[in-house]
Amino acid sequence: MSAFSENPGQGSDDRSQEAELRSDLHSLERSEVPPVNGPAAIASGDAGIEAPVLASEPLRDPAWSGLDVLRLTFIALVALVIGTGAVLVVVHFWVFPKTPLGGLARLPLVAVAGEAVGYVLVLAYMYVLVTRECGRADFLKALHWNWPRTVAPYLAGGVALSLTLQLLARLLPMPKNLPIDTFFRTPAEAWVLSVFSITFAPLMEELFFRGFLYPVLRRGIGVTAAIFVTAFAFAMLHGAQLMFAWGPVLVIALVGVVLTMVRAYKDSVAGALLIHAAYNGTLSTLMFIGTDGFRHLEKLNQ
Numbered sequence: 001m002s003a004f005s006e007n008p009g010q011g012s013d014d015r016s017q018e019a020e021l022r023s024d025l026h027s028l029e030r031s032e033v034p035p036v037n038g039p040a041a042i043a044s045g046d047a048g049i050e051a052p053v054l055a056s057e058p059l060r061d062p063a064w065s066g067l068d069v070l071r072l073t074f075i076a077l078v079a080l081v082i083g084t085g086a087v088l089v090v091v092h093f094w095v096f097p098k099t100p101l102g103g104l105a106r107l108p109l110v111a112v113a114g115e116a117v118g119y120v121l122v123l124a125y126m127y128v129l130v131t132r133e134c135g136r137a138d139f140l141k142a143l144h145w146n147w148p149r150t151v152a153p154y155l156a157g158g159v160a161l162s163l164t165l166q167l168l169a170r171l172l173p174m175p176k177n178l179p180i181d182t183f184f185r186t187p188a189e190a191w192v193l194s195v196f197s198i199t200f201a202p203l204m205e206e207l208f209f210r211g212f213l214y215p216v217l218r219r220g221i222g223v224t225a226a227i228f229v230t231a232f233a234f235a236m237l238h239g240a241q242l243m244f245a246w247g248p249v250l251v252i253a254l255v256g257v258v259l260t261m262v263r264a265y266k267d268s269v270a271g272a273l274l275i276h277a278a279y280n281g282t283l284s285t286l287m288f289i290g291t292d293g294f295r296h297l298e299k300l301n302q
Helices: 010-032 039-044 066-094 099-103 109-133 152-169 179-183 185-195 202-223 223-237 246-266 269-290 297-301
Strands: none
Touching: 039 099, 039 223, 066 099, 066 109, 066 202, 099 109, 109 179, 109 185, 109 202, 152 246, 179 185, 185 269, 202 223, 202 246, 202 269, 223 246, 246 269, 269 297
């Protein structure tokens, strides 16, 4: 038997086919593959192959619900009661120990101080609601605070709104005496309430109505309806101070419409706050001028 193949050309053909196979494999290894990083690459053990990245879902806006707003409303009422009670106790035991609690409760300065303490408690819960319960680390961003780059137009708008609605009020039936007038019996009370009305009061009202309430209503009933419902709720908050007389309540409702429109179309709670503070500040300035620097408050009822 011969040790060589019966077909002398067969060995040469096999070697040629093997060389072609190796060349094809080498070309395949050098072919470009899209690089990939991430969990899929780690799981497969190949950091050079990237799995498709899924787009994250947009955050719910607002993060809170209508039930959250109802709970906030209830907690706000409780906080105001607690704040007023705490101030009454302090004033009764350390300032006017001989005055009955009922008499102290009717003092405007005590009422304003109690409201301020209650507002602090409400503000604390607002922060907890947004950052802890709703999981939004940035409190102001979640509320669409958005401080305007230019403040002057908002302040000017508040002044113009106040002067315009004062002219309108002259055409409407206005009660001669309102419960709010009892807060302006002495210069000290007038000063305290004026400062409060352009600082803490508009801040908390804007946070609640334009920050928390409006976006929930907008999600449920649309922008236009939400603007008017928010304005109505805002007017009702002030109704007791105005004897629910339709003239002054209408004026406050119109203010609420403008403030909520600023929140809706400028996406800025801070912008609404600036207009609100300027509106109240204009009223206080007119009162200051009309009463000779709060020295003749009896002129308010003339």
